[in-house]
Amino acid sequence: MAIKTKRSTKIAVTCLGWGIALWLFFPIFWMILTGFKSEVQAVSTPPKLIFAPTLSSYAEVFERASYWHFTFNTVIISVGATVGALLLAIPAAYSMAFMPSKRTRGTLLWMLSTRMLPPVGVLVPIYLLARSTHLLDTCTGLAIVNMLTNLPIIVWMLFTFFREVPAPILEAGRMDGATRWQEMTMVLLPLALPGIASTALLSLILCWNEAFWSLNLTSSNAAPLTAFIASFSSPEGLFFGKLSAASTLAVAPILVLGWISQKQLVRGLTFGAVK
Amino acid sequence: MSRLKTACTLAVLLSGSVLSTAQAAGTLTIATVNNGDMIVMRQLSQEFEKAHPDIHLNWVTLEENVLRQRVTTDIAMKTGQFDVVTIGNYEVPIWAKQGWLTEIKPDAAYDINDVLPSVREALTSDGKLYALPFYAESVMTYYRKDLFQKAGLTMPDAPTYDQIRQFADKITDKSGQVYGICLRGKPGWGENMAYVSSLANTYGAQWFDMSWKPMLTSDAWKKALTWYVSALKEDGPPGVTSNGFNENLALFASGHCGIWIDSTVAGGLLFDPKQSQVADKVGFASAPKGPYGKGPTWLWSWSLAVPVSSHQGTDAQTFITWATSKEYVKLVADRKGWVAVPAGTRASTYAAPEYQKAAPFASFVLNAIKTADPSGQTAEPRPYTGAQFVGIPEFQAVGTQVGQTVAATLSGQMTVDQALTAAQSSVTRSLRQSGRAK
Numbered sequence: 001m002a003i004k005t006k007r008s009t010k011i012a013v014t015c016l017g018w019g020i021a022l023w024l025f026f027p028i029f030w031m032i033l034t035g036f037k038s039e040v041q042a043v044s045t046p047p048k049l050i051f052a053p054t055l056s057s058y059a060e061v062f063e064r065a066s067y068w069h070f071t072f073n074t075v076i077i078s079v080g081a082t083v084g085a086l087l088l089a090i091p092a093a094y095s096m097a098f099m100p101s102k103r104t105r106g107t108l109l110w111m112l113s114t115r116m117l118p119p120v121g122v123l124v125p126i127y128l129l130a131r132s133t134h135l136l137d138t139c140t141g142l143a144i145v146n147m148l149t150n151l152p153i154i155v156w157m158l159f160t161f162f163r164e165v166p167a168p169i170l171e172a173g174r175m176d177g178a179t180r181w182q183e184m185t186m187v188l189l190p191l192a193l194p195g196i197a198s199t200a201l202l203s204l205i206l207c208w209n210e211a212f213w214s215l216n217l218t219s220s221n222a223a224p225l226t227a228f229i230a231s232f233s234s235p236e237g238l239f240f241g242k243l244s245a246a247s248t249l250a251v252a253p254i255l256v257l258g259w260i261s262q263k264q265l266v267r268g269l270t271f272g273a274v275k
Numbered sequence: 276m277s278r279l280k281t282a283c284t285l286a287v288l289l290s291g292s293v294l295s296t297a298q299a300a301g302t303l304t305i306a307t308v309n310n311g312d313m314i315v316m317r318q319l320s321q322e323f324e325k326a327h328p329d330i331h332l333n334w335v336t337l338e339e340n341v342l343r344q345r346v347t348t349d350i351a352m353k354t355g356q357f358d359v360v361t362i363g364n365y366e367v368p369i370w371a372k373q374g375w376l377t378e379i380k381p382d383a384a385y386d387i388n389d390v391l392p393s394v395r396e397a398l399t400s401d402g403k404l405y406a407l408p409f410y411a412e413s414v415m416t417y418y419r420k421d422l423f424q425k426a427g428l429t430m431p432d433a434p435t436y437d438q439i440r441q442f443a444d445k446i447t448d449k450s451g452q453v454y455g456i457c458l459r460g461k462p463g464w465g466e467n468m469a470y471v472s473s474l475a476n477t478y479g480a481q482w483f484d485m486s487w488k489p490m491l492t493s494d495a496w497k498k499a500l501t502w503y504v505s506a507l508k509e510d511g512p513p514g515v516t517s518n519g520f521n522e523n524l525a526l527f528a529s530g531h532c533g534i535w536i537d538s539t540v541a542g543g544l545l546f547d548p549k550q551s552q553v554a555d556k557v558g559f560a561s562a563p564k565g566p567y568g569k570g571p572t573w574l575w576s577w578s579l580a581v582p583v584s585s586h587q588g589t590d591a592q593t594f595i596t597w598a599t600s601k602e603y604v605k606l607v608a609d610r611k612g613w614v615a616v617p618a619g620t621r622a623s624t625y626a627a628p629e630y631q632k633a634a635p636f637a638s639f640v641l642n643a644i645k646t647a648d649p650s651g652q653t654a655e656p657r658p659y660t661g662a663q664f665v666g667i668p669e670f671q672a673v674g675t676q677v678g679q680t681v682a683a684t685l686s687g688q689m690t691v692d693q694a695l696t697a698a699q700s701s702v703t704r705s706l707r708q709s710g711r712a713k
Contacts, residue, residue, distance in 0.1 A: 040529065216348070234310055
């Protein structure tokens with residue numbers, strides 16, 4: 001009886017897991033499918049599951065906009081912001097995790113609270129700053145904004161990962177004569193690498209998908225893939241096919257990257273969860 | 276050492292991206308929306324670059340509301356990111372009064388008198404022209420000839436709203452997913468409120484009196500909104516509060532609407548067999564009239580303007596003159612066919628027999644635009660112009676606020692009376708806050 005219950009529970013949990021996974025994946029599946037429909041098919045009621053696929057939307061997307069230009073900008077901005085954020089966040093998290101002061105907790109909470117401010121609330125000052133520093137419509141400007149936006153989350157994540165590293169290991173390093181820099185780079189970082197990798201990946205994904213600042217601080221030269229997608233929305237005329245094709249092209253690289261590194265990502269996210 | 280190399284590489288990459296963004300002299304940045312006519316302009320702009328080798332064109336295509344927000348920020352802060360902007364006749368007079376737009380003085384070869392007077396006037400402020408029209412639109416009624424024939428009905432050339440309602444009742448077949456009438460229901464100043472304001476005008480309603488006191492609780496507003504809510508609830512498609520221009524276009528094009536009252540620009544799309552499954556069954560008539568019959572009438576034009584913040588105003592004017600010229604119309608006709616030429620702006624386009632042949636709705640559109648009068652007389656004197664909008668800066672916010680209240684009547688959250696009372700108080704508050712009303 002006990003085995004029976006266990007089996008049925010297992011089946012129910014499996015079904016629930018699959019159900020949730022399919023429910024979450026359905027919008028992406030529908031977007032990919034719509035990209036292969038004609039504009040009329042894309043808006044037909046009831047929606048069509050079986051249809052003659054066409055590449056016309058993809059052809060138009062490639063004809064109208066330079067996909068590679070937008071992708072290059074996105075890669076530069078995302079990688080630049082992530083590298084910059086890690087360079088700042090690793091020493092910050094290291095000091096907070098291993099040399100906490102009475103203000104550490106308050107500082108961490110204050111950093112996180114900046115994420116609660118709606119971005120539009122600081123649009124004008126950021127725009128003015130970008131204008132006066134000649135960083136409007138530059139990859140550098142957007143990378144800096146993305147870096148600063150994601151910094152609180154990155155510091156928090158790294159702080160959590162670093163705290164899982166036993167302090168005696170670092171002490172042992174110090175006993176052997178390691179400097180603070182060597183202790184951080186040669187002892188701590190290799191131990192926390194899965195956590196750092198998953199933090200970097202999360203930062204990359206956040207930068208890749210960021211739309212508000214991309215649309216407001218860039219126009220043509222530094223416009224990333226989010227601006228590329230938005231350019232296919234039309235106030236007059238059918239556009240769902242082209243929009244879906246553009247969206248599929250925009251999410252494809254980061255989706256593939258996430259797929260390849262999912263083992264690392266899960267390992268990083270569960271790092272230290274079980275002692 | 277390797278760390279230093281990585282840091283240097285990153286620095287070079289990032290600084291490279293800064294350097295690459297420095298705008299070359301002679302490069303015009305054009306902010307536009309993703310409409311069919313704009314896409315054609317972008318494709319054919321290579322001809323302009325060939326004729327003007329010193330001018331290079333850089334295109335920025337944005338979603339309509341993002342475009343407004345970006346361009347407003349750019350002009351207000353004098354950043355000079357855009358040299359040519361695509362805006363409507365709602366923005367032109369407001370921005371011109373703010374001193375944001377450069378006055379346009381086309382030469383004799385441009386033949387400004389060929390531009391339809393109503394369109395030209397809508398882009399003029401204090402006697403000065405501030406934008407050139409790329410294409411223009413008014414409002415008309417589209418209907419399915421086959422459904423009307425089956426029901427034994429005849430659509431008059433100039434129907435009334437009472438007739439439209441009767442026709443919609445008769446051709447609705449909800450089991451067959453054919454809905455008698457499709458109208459804009461999606462909240463927004465440029466979505467449901469464009470249609471509802473236009474409907475209200477012909478019922479004798481208006482937004483404000485001469486002291487900027489809202490008149491939304493008037494009997495005329497109540498009658499107009501009651502017609503709208505009742506028609507859509509009984510004969511409209513499901514989920515009407517999600518339907519804007521595009522959604523209704525898709526519904527009509529896929530055979531689910533019997534009647535659709537909307538922009539004249541839909542004609543070219545509905546008659547195109549590539550985009551419409553009912554291309555051979557579409558009939559058209561004038562926009563319906565309500566009990567008042569007169570009132571301001573719908574006019575919208577997507578126009579090209581040069582912001583004062585542009586550092587290359589002369590080149591920008593050269594471009595917009597080319598893109599709205601008779602020569603451009605001919606270029607489109609040669610390359611894409613007459614049906615693809617930008618509509619609603621030039622008398623010479625409508626005089627061309629090839630265009631009349633390619634676009635059976637041409638004379639209707641011409642008549643609708645020629646007679647369109649955004650400054651038309653309302654039942655009582657009014658301090659503003661505009662038919663489907665109110666020509667004041669506050670209208671974007673106010674119109675969207677009221678649009679949400681109107682949508683609530685369709686979803687059954689509010690009655691017409693409740694919605695109008697709520698709209699009256701929210702608009703009163705907004706106008707007091709802005710200092711326009713006391």
